[in-house]
Amino acid sequence: MIHKFKIDDVCIVIDVNSGAVHVIDDIVYDVLDYYKLKSEEEIQNLLSNKYSVEDIKEAIREIKELEENELLYSKDSYINDTILKNRKPVIKALCLHVAHDCNIRCKYCFASQGDFKGDRSLMSEEIGKKALDFLIENSGNRRNLEVDFFGGEPLMNFEVVKKLVEYGRKREKEANKRFRFTITTNGVLLDDDIIDYINENMYNVVLSIDGRKEVNDKMRCTINGGGTYDIIIPKFKKLVEKRKDKSYFVRGTFTKYNIDFAKDVLHLADLGFKHTSVEPVVAEPGVGYELTEDDLPEIFSQYENLAREIIKREKEGKGFNFFHFMIDLNQGPCVIKRLVGCGAGSEYLAITPEGDIYPCHQFVGNEEFKMGNVNEGIVNKEIGKKFNNAHVYNKEKCSECWAKFYCSGGCHANAYNFNNDIHIPYDLGCEMEKKRIECSLYIKAKLSMDI
Numbered sequence: 512m513i514h515k516f517k518i519d520d521v522c523i524v525i526d527v528n529s530g531a532v533h534v535i536d537d538i539v540y541d542v543l544d545y546y547k548l549k550s551e552e553e554i555q556n557l558l559s560n561k562y563s564v565e566d567i568k569e570a571i572r573e574i575k576e577l578e579e580n581e582l583l584y585s586k587d588s589y590i591n592d593t594i595l596k597n598r599k600p601v602i603k604a605l606c607l608h609v610a611h612d613c614n615i616r617c618k619y620c621f622a623s624q625g626d627f628k629g630d631r632s633l634m635s636e637e638i639g640k641k642a643l644d645f646l647i648e649n650s651g652n653r654r655n656l657e658v659d660f661f662g663g664e665p666l667m668n669f670e671v672v673k674k675l676v677e678y679g680r681k682r683e684k685e686a687n688k689r690f691r692f693t694i695t696t697n698g699v700l701l702d703d704d705i706i707d708y709i710n711e712n713m714y715n716v717v718l719s720i721d722g723r724k725e726v727n728d729k730m731r732c733t734i735n736g737g738g739t740y741d742i743i744i745p746k747f748k749k750l751v752e753k754r755k756d757k758s759y760f761v762r763g764t765f766t767k768y769n770i771d772f773a774k775d776v777l778h779l780a781d782l783g784f785k786h787t788s789v790e791p792v793v794a795e796p797g798v799g800y801e802l803t804e805d806d807l808p809e810i811f812s813q814y815e816n817l818a819r820e821i822i823k824r825e826k827e828g829k830g831f832n833f834f835h836f837m838i839d840l841n842q843g844p845c846v847i848k849r850l851v852g853c854g855a856g857s858e859y860l861a862i863t864p865e866g867d868i869y870p871c872h873q874f875v876g877n878e879e880f881k882m883g884n885v886n887e888g889i890v891n892k893e894i895g896k897k898f899n900n901a902h903v904y905n906k907e908k909c910s911e912c913w914a915k916f917y918c919s920g921g922c923h924a925n926a927y928n929f930n931n932d933i934h935i936p937y938d939l940g941c942e943m944e945k946k947r948i949e950c951s952l953y954i955k956a957k958l959s960m961d962i
Contacts, residue, residue, distance in 0.1 A: 513583060514913035515543055518815060518953040521960075525952070526577075527913050529585040533577070534956045538562050542570045547584070589904075600854065600899060601651035606861040606872045607642055609634040609671055610663035615697050615739055618730045619764060619792050619800060621873060633668040634864040639675040641885040642862045647686045656683075659693040661861075661872060666700040676712050693717065695762075697731070698743035698750075706750045714758065718747050721763035722775020722789065729768055730800070744782070751784060760834060763789040766800035770809050773817040780824070780831045788834035791943055793925050802939060811946045818950040822957050838917070838951040855923050856882075856898025870898055873924030898923065898933065906934045908941070918944045 512527040515535075522540040524533050535543075541561065545554045555567050562570075577583040612631040613620075646656055658679065660672050672694070679690040691714035698718055709716055720743060721727040728738025751759060761784045765772035772789055779787045791810070794801035802810070817833065824830050853859055856870030863875055866885040874880040883890040903909040903920045921944065925937035 512587075512913060513543070515540060516949050518818070518949065521953055521956050523949075523952055523956060524583070525913065526583045526585055527916065528587045528589075529582055530916065531577075531582040531585075532952055532955075533582070534960070536570075538566055538570045539573060542567065542574060546571070546574055600857040601653050602646060602649040602858060602860060603653045603655070604657035604659075604854070604859040605642060605646050606659045606661050606859070607634070607639065607675070608662065608861060608863050608872065608875065609639065609660050609665045609668045609675075611864050612667055613663040613697070614667060614699055614734065615664070616732050616734055618732070619766060619794055619798075621793070631663075632864040634671060634862075636671050636674050638862075638864065638866045638885060639671055640678050641866060643675065643679050643682060643690075645862075645885045645888070647682060647688055650688065654687065655689050655691060657691050657693065659695060661695050664697055664700070665694055666696050666705065669700070669705060673708065691715070695719065697739065698746050699733075699739060701743070701746040701750065703749075706746070706753060709750065710754045710757065716750070716754070716759045718743075718750070718759065718761045719763070720744075720747065720761055720779070721765070722769065722772065723778045726765075726769040726775055727763070730764070730766065748783065758786075760786045760788050762787075762834075764792050765789055766792040766794070767802055767806060768800050770806060771813060773813040773820070776817055776833060777820060785831045786834075787831065790835075791940070793922075793928070793937070793940065795928075804939065804942075807939075807942055810943060814943075814946050814950045815953075818954050822954055825958060835947040836951040836954055838948070838955065853919075853922075856901075857895050870894060871924060873922075874927075901933050906936060908936050912941070912945075914941075914945045914948055917948045 513524055514527060515522070515524040517523070517540065522535045522537060524535055524540070524543060525531070526533075538558075538561075541558055542554060545557060549557065551568070551571055554571065555564050558567055574583060610633050612633065643658070646658070650656055660675075665672055676692055679692065682688070683690050692712060693715040694709060694713050695717040696719065698720070719731070720740070721731055724738065724740040727740045731739045733739060733742075747761065761779050763775060763779070765775065769775060776787055776789050779789075791802055792800060796803075818836065821830070821833060821836065853871070855874075859871060860882070861869045861872040861875050862885060863869070867875075868882040868884060868889060869875045869877075869880050870882065880894060881891070882894050889895065901920065901923060903915040906920050909915045909920045918941070921936045921940055923933040925940050926933050926935055929937045
């Protein structure tokens, strides 16, 4: 299987199974339309109005050489791989819901503005410690363990966060593990002491902001209805400046109201944030701000415009990272990661303030997906098995898609919310992901061509 595309003057073809990416010229690009369908003589006749016969022959020779070296039209080496059949995953990451409460009211919030469609509550120190113990006990030989302090707004329960970090540092020495703590915050409660603590103790931090002031304040409001932009920008700037070279992301959401979201990404870059992520909203029809298929042409155009600007700024020495354009063509994710994605329900779990266990933060509150509790462990093991088997070869649409080894089957929660089945991907999300992959490869190609 191959996939070819063109952005501006760059023609690219991907060999799906080997992962090889080739920058090609126009004639090879055109020949590939017929290479597997027509004879060499037929291809010459079809393209003789554009290219000479000798050039067409040379293009065909180049394609044949790549094919012989298994760099084009290569066989799928994973489809019958025993690595999937014999896989016994261990839990390596928790999303720790320390607060089912929030001090702002985002209009698109999937978590029902912080309470996950339940009672507003905060995680106790006892439950948090049991969650960390649960992670250690179920992590097998895995040494590096990830814990994201999440909400709602986790800073509303910051004293417990600090106690759990302290407990984690104690337990990791005893168990020969290493915790990597992350916190996701809207920033309203940040002060100098909290900033210093986060920068000292958090491996990564996610700072929530949607972009330009008018865009952010339309959807991310205080309880009283005011905007949050002016409150959080000075705090985010201070945190990032003090953080120096440690990991962080400013993360936003774009909706139909800011379909020109490339401007929001660039706005954040202009404010000095070097690591950004602006995600498409996932919302049910009828809410007004949901994205639809009709929006895709403009969304694709925005991604291409953003890619061009990233290339320009990189050449000017003012580069920044956009999360969805970050592809590692040298190492990349391991085989399992390419096939199963985030590992929700098997390697990654979410824990509520009451200690209930769910496949991931987006399933929290749906009792159908409750797997157990930290007091008793995982009771419903079938849920974990179901998620563990939701890999790209068990999803019909994914198995036939050129992007499967990049997106790894997409988000289980989006699939379930739109199709009531984790095996049927969310189509709109698929189309945007494929465009982001193309733009990522375009950026790589343009920058490498100009070295």
